[in-house]
Amino acid sequence: MKKEIFLEGMHCKHCAQKVKETLENIAGIAKVKVDLNKQKATIKCLESIDNKILTEQIVALGYNVISIEG
């Protein structure tokens, strides 16, 4: 299962890395790719993950979630 998370507020490589690490730590997420230029995180999940959880984790870091697709 693949999901695309469209974000707002990542300014540099460190932001992207923080988002990547946070998403990687969520149980059920197998692979995370963060594209800083596109402000997008692509995740591969092994099980269904509630979008609310993804949003909460990202907002807690200080970034906004515009939408989640997939």
Ligand SMILES: [Cu+2]
């Ligand atoms: Cu940054």
